[in-house]
Amino acid sequence: MRVICNGIPKSGTHALLKAVQLLGVTDTDHEHLAYSAPLSDKHILIIRNPRDVLISWCRWTYKQVTQGFIIGAMPEFVQHYNDYKPWLTDENTLVIRFEDLIGDDGVTIQQIATYLDVPYLTDAYANLPGLTRTWTGNYSDWTEHWTQDIEDAWQAVGGANVEQDYGYVSSF
Template identity: 30%
Template sequence: MQIAQNLAPKMNPASNQLKSPIFLLGSHKSGTSLLRSLLDSHSELFAAPMEMHFFKCMGYWVDYRLQRSWPHDLSIEEKYTALINSIESRNKNKNPYSDSVLPDACDLDLFRSCLESSNPKTNTELFIAYVNSLYYSLTGKTLDCNIRLVEKSVENAEYAPLLSHMFSDSKFIHIIRNPYSTIVALRKSKTKSCYPYLGGMAQSLHNSYYNLHKNQLFIKNYLVIRYEDLLTSTQEVMQQIADFLNIKFSESLIQPTLLGKPWGGNSSSNQAFQKISLSPLHTWKENITDLEIQLVNKMLLPAVQEFGYPTLSASRSLLMPAPQEPWFNYAKNRSFLRLMGQSALESS
């Protein structure tokens, strides 16, 4: 590929290796963005300010329903294009519920020139080039080889074993949240003008919790924390995380930032916060529907029980529609719930 010579750095930053990268795992609306923001300003870390979706860009089969993609055999040029398009779309992102809203934060020309000059031979080398090119496009500087990457993408829970193989010194932090609370937050973030179809959301949560269960069996450096504990005991949990990551604890670890600047959150209520808010611990209880309770009980009950969350019971007939639930979503939601109930019976 033709490289813009005036943009290519004297020492190609895409060639830098990654030292003990850190991968944050969890479903949408589980607290991964908050956790990343708490790690963002630490002097030893570079927290990628968006989900990089590397495996999706590389043509891997992604099962996570809200990022699902079929497998594709891509050429190196097609992989470059997918990564460049991913950064370009992030530059245009203005969705307030997104994990990061950074219009035009990346210099696309710098990213492209750095990536295309990397000459990777493997997907591991391309991942390294992707990280270094991202950092270069954000800062105009080369990523110091002693600075560790912090990266979160929802589909990484599926590919944690492969990431562990790619980077033998990598560490994983999987954050989980009360499934009842999570499905409410996820539904509210996806709701436009009416109550949505919940099937894809429920399947995505199931995928994340299933992979958590599996990953703990095979991956050594795998820490699981609860979102609720992070909110109520922030300093204690971040001290635990600092010890796990072998980094020095500092006050920056309890102040959420994005690229070093105060981060206002990506709450489903679309309200920015100045400090960590405890409202997510309670507000979901006022908004959860009986349909959501039933879906969690049929698909996520093992996670509810394993992590000490109280089991809820529906109080109304499921024949009653949820608030603002149109007939077509009503039919799809009840059909999905019936299917999940049948699957639960067959597996019991």
């Protein structure tokens, strides 16, 4: 069984890949696939609060998080979210939240195991943090960087709509 671990860059795809592998599934692909057509393989999409993803993207891409980098990245970023949106309703796709994967004491990993029809291994959740290519030691938090100028730009490019489409509600 091949499993495609998919998500917008910086949404937790490496953590998802590790979670699947911790369940003993080694035929895995790490992808950033915008929607084009349903997939025949097992497909898991990880989503994350768009504001946190934007901050993580800036940390990864620019190595510095400033108002200018955040605002400048927004148009392309919002388009990425719109390109992935059809996966949310694809009947062959399991959609999970990054926040649940890292914070629900293994419930999401159990959900993944059920979807993949593999046993849940009790040490999977305990071994999830760290040791991935993109792990920096702390999770990005948009509230540490958001300003009124960033909020105004976010609203102008449709960021609030993206949050709503993906089931997130953030207020500044």
